[in-house]
Amino acid sequence: MTRVGTLVLVVVTITSALACALGRRRGVSRLGAAVVMLVETVGATVLFFAANVVIGVPLVIMARRLTPYYLTLYDASDLTLLILSLFQATTFEA
Amino acid sequence: MMLRAWVVACRVTGALTLAAFFITAFTAVPNRVAWRLYVPPDVRPADAIVVLAVSANADGSLGTASLQRALAGIQLYREGLASRIVFLGMHGEAEARARLAVSLGVDRGAILTEGHEPTTRDEAKRMRAVLHERLGLRSVLLVTDVFHMRRARALLERAGFIVRPATMDQGALTAESPEARLRLTRTVGEELAALGYYKLFHYL
Numbered sequence: 001m002t003r004v005g006t007l008v009l010v011v012v013t014i015t016s017a018l019a020c021a022l023g024r025r026r027g028v029s030r031l032g033a034a035v036v037m038l039v040e041t042v043g044a045t046v047l048f049f050a051a052n053v054v055i056g057v058p059l060v061i062m063a064r065r066l067t068p069y070y071l072t073l074y075d076a077s078d079l080t081l082l083i084l085s086l087f088q089a090t091t092f093e094a
Numbered sequence: 095m096m097l098r099a100w101v102v103a104c105r106v107t108g109a110l111t112l113a114a115f116f117i118t119a120f121t122a123v124p125n126r127v128a129w130r131l132y133v134p135p136d137v138r139p140a141d142a143i144v145v146l147a148v149s150a151n152a153d154g155s156l157g158t159a160s161l162q163r164a165l166a167g168i169q170l171y172r173e174g175l176a177s178r179i180v181f182l183g184m185h186g187e188a189e190a191r192a193r194l195a196v197s198l199g200v201d202r203g204a205i206l207t208e209g210h211e212p213t214t215r216d217e218a219k220r221m222r223a224v225l226h227e228r229l230g231l232r233s234v235l236l237v238t239d240v241f242h243m244r245r246a247r248a249l250l251e252r253a254g255f256i257v258r259p260a261t262m263d264q265g266a267l268t269a270e271s272p273e274a275r276l277r278l279t280r281t282v283g284e285e286l287a288a289l290g291y292y293k294l295f296h297y298l
Contacts, residue, residue: 005120093104
């Protein structure tokens with residue numbers, strides 16, 4: 001583990017412990033359900049992202065053949081697609 | 095039933111993704127995978143130096159990666175390793191690199207520019223037509239980054255050249271911080287996908 005990696009994990013552990021303690025003091029103790037929701041949202045994001053890429057790649061290939069514009073296949077995995085996939089996941093998971 | 099399958103798929107994918115995230119960001123696995131792409135440099139005299147494209151900025155200026163490759167090619171030329179140097183790159187990239195080379199003392203007559211090839215495969219085909227078939231050149235010193243070299247070398251060898259890799263930026267194969275490892279994973283993932291795509295369509 002690198003120094004930066006250790007620092008990141010220590011910081012996140014401290015804030016998570018504080019949030020957990022604060023939640024318990026206020027009578028909120030649904031950590032298990034929250035973790036399951038996190039896992040499901042992450043999974044849904046990845047599945048939406050995969051679907052977006054699977055649809056995006058043929059569109060890029062078609063655009064290359066049918067229009068004068070050149071798109072690279074990397075364009076079908078733009079970072080914004082992952083962020084929009086997260087938005088899709090949270091919307092459709094709700 | 096359908097909803098249940100979706101929830102299970104989300105949970106399994108989510109658990110695997112979170113595990114992959116922690117392994118990627120907090121262990122040296124991305125570095126080990128990246129090193130599998132490594133092609134060691136073999137810098138020896140050749141008929142021509144070929145500097146592959148990256149991309150130019152919207153205003154026609156060279157971005158960092160393009161500039162790095164151009165400077166590496168110019169350095170090889172100035173060391174006397176070839177009598178010709180080819181700059182590739184669309185949207186003014188090749189010409190901008192040529193102007194840079196002339197300003198750094200490269201003979202204008204030794205420079206070739208090619209600016210209409212959008213993919214590495216197209217670049218290899220163009221080099222075959224220009225260097226191999228028209229000028230009769232057989233060996234090239236290939237300048238590209240460490241991630242791209244394996245695919246680029248294979249394509250130029252398939253185009254009939256003896257390729258001497260002038261692999262750049264080996265340091266990029268090792269990432270230390272979690273953020274750098276995630277970026278490395280993305281870069282390696284894109285290159286592995288490109289290799290898979292080229293193999294799928296028998297370009298390699």
